[in-house]
Structure formats: structure tokens, C-alpha cells
Amino acid sequence: MTSKVNPKTAAARLRRASRLRPRLAIILGSGFRAVAEAMDADAAIPYSKLPGFPKPSVAGHRGEARIGKLGGAPVLVLNGRVHYYEGHSMATVTFPVRVLAAYGVESLLLTNAAGGINPNYRAGDFMLFKDHINLQPDNPLRGPQPKGLERFLDLTQVYDPAHSKKLRTAARAARAKLHAGTYLAVPGPNYETPAEIRAFKKLGADAVGMSTVPEALVARQHGLRVAALSCITNPAAGTSKQKLSHEDVLTTAAQAAKKATGLITNFAQHHD
Numbered sequence: 688m689t690s691k692v693n694p695k696t697a698a699a700r701l702r703r704a705s706r707l708r709p710r711l712a713i714i715l716g717s718g719f720r721a722v723a724e725a726m727d728a729d730a731a732i733p734y735s736k737l738p739g740f741p742k743p744s745v746a747g748h749r750g751e752a753r754i755g756k757l758g759g760a761p762v763l764v765l766n767g768r769v770h771y772y773e774g775h776s777m778a779t780v781t782f783p784v785r786v787l788a789a790y791g792v793e794s795l796l797l798t799n800a801a802g803g804i805n806p807n808y809r810a811g812d813f814m815l816f817k818d819h820i821n822l823q824p825d826n827p828l829r830g831p832q833p834k835g836l837e838r839f840l841d842l843t844q845v846y847d848p849a850h851s852k853k854l855r856t857a858a859r860a861a862r863a864k865l866h867a868g869t870y871l872a873v874p875g876p877n878y879e880t881p882a883e884i885r886a887f888k889k890l891g892a893d894a895v896g897m898s899t900v901p902e903a904l905v906a907r908q909h910g911l912r913v914a915a916l917s918c919i920t921n922p923a924a925g926t927s928k929q930k931l932s933h934e935d936v937l938t939t940a941a942q943a944a945k946k947a948t949g950l951i952t953n954f955a956q957h958h959d
């Protein structure tokens with residue numbers, strides 16, 4: 688934890704904003720914004736009012752915390768994240784997760800848009816993380832050891848199997864196509880070359896993206912139960928004739944928004 692701002696300050700600000708005490712937090716990535724809109728919000732706090740929170744600069748990332756109910760279930764939603772490729776340190780990228788831990792959530796659902804490497808994956812499908820491969824060049828756990836937290840974190844099981852099971856049930860109820868696979872994290876911001884995607888496939892990756900893994904590491908360091916969900920927005924580079932663009936990624940995610948919202952709402956209702 689190298690950020691100079693204490694996560695407890697922003698956590699206290701969130702606690703003052705609403706009497707609700709959700710135990711589940713959800714970070715909404717590219718294209719998952721509709722989930723925030725589907726909430727019955729008790730409080731909405733812009734990131735600019737949360738000390739230490741970075742301001743997202745990417746289209747599709749809003750920058751607002753919401754505390755309220757989703758399908759009747761209490762949730763704390765962070766609508767928008769910052770990425771390593773925006774030039775932030777890993778400490779900054781993961782600061783909101785330290786705030787969520789200080790606030791007292793027990794579980795964290797991370798969402799993102801990803802490119803599909805597995806040939807069975809179609810644009811508009813979803814993938815829950817069974818595991819990940821981290822090819823980002825920096826690590827949010829690097830640096831002085833935060834008091835009481837593990838430095839040499841065990842990653843045998845980053846993604847909580849009980850939560851994954853609930854995601855599967857939630858997807859069935861929402862009629863969303865959900866795969867389970869390995870996410871490979873790259874630094875971005877460029878999309879990959881076809882040769883890189885061929886290499887990643889050989890490494891065992893099913894999907895590729897530019898986020899989520901740093902947040903999952905920090906969440907595990909704090910002992911949170913973690914689940915992660917990708918919306919497969921495009922076939923990865925070279926696996927189709929299609930060229931890649933952020934606009935297309937957002938368009939596909941928007942088309943999948945209704946299913947994404949149904950899936951996440953069902954998950955929140957079954958979270959315990």
C-alpha cells in the first residue's frame with residue numbers, strides 16, 4: 688500500500704452516505720454501467736468526493752460509487768475503474784479495493800470486457816474466471832508490507848468456487864451464455880497482435896483483457912471472497928477478420944447489457 692491517503696477516510700465517507708451495510712461490492716467495467724442504472728440507489732457518491740480515488744478517463748467508465756439495492760439485495764457498486772494503461776501506479780489502480788475492504792465488504796465481484804481467445808467463445812457471451820495469468824508488468828503488492836497483511840500471497844484459489852457456482856446459476860436464470868475459463872491480463876492499451884494471441888492460447892488463456900487482476904490480488908490480500916466476470920466483446924486479434932476498436936467493444940457490451948444486468952442481479956440476490 689503505497690498511496691499516501693488512508694483508505695479508511697474514503698471508507699468512512701461511504702459509511703456516512705448510507706445506513707445500508709452491503710457485504711457485496713461490485714466493480715463495473717467497460718459496458719457494465721447498466722447494472723448501476725438498474726439499482727435502487729440510496730446514495731451516489733462521485734469518486735471526486737472520495738479521498739484518494741482516481742478519476743476514470745476512459746469512455747464507458749463513469750466514476751461514481753452507489754450504495755443501494757439490486758433486485759432487493761444490498762450492494763455497493765463502483766461504477767468505473769482506472770487502469771494501469773491510463774498511467775496510474777498499481778497502488779492507485781487498486782486503492783478503491785483497499786477502501787472496500789476498510790468499509791467492510793466480504794465479497795467482491797469484478798467485471799470487465801475481454802477479447803475471446805477460446806474458439807467456442809462468441810461476442811456477447813460471458814466468462815467467469817476460473818483462474819488467471821498475470822502478464823502485467825507491475826504488481827500492486829510490491830512495496831512496503833501493509834500491517835497485518837500477507838506479502839507472499841497464496842494464489843492457489845483466487846476466485847471463490849462457491850461464488851462461481853452462484854454465477855452459473857445466475858447466468859442460467861438470466862439466459863446468458865456463461866463459460867468458465869482463464870483470463871490473461873496484459874498491460875495494454877494496444878490490442879494484441881495475432882502472434883501474441885496464438886502464444887496466449889498455448890499458455891492456456893481463454894480470454895484477454897487489461898484490468899481486474901490487480902484488483903483481485905489486493906482483494907485476496909485483504910481476505911475478500913472474489914468472483915470475476917468478463918463480457919466477451921470481440922474475438923481476440925487474428926482469430927477473426929474483424930479489426931478491433933474500443934467503439935466496437937462498447938457496442939457489443941451495450942448489446943449484452945440486459946443479460947449482464949440480469950446475471951449480476953441474480954448473483955446479488957443469491958449472495959450470502
Ligand code: HPA
Pocket residue numbers: 800801802803878879895896897920921922923924931936
Ligand atoms: N484485448 C484486450 N482487452 C480487451 C479486448 C481484447 O481483445 N477486448 C476487450 N478488452
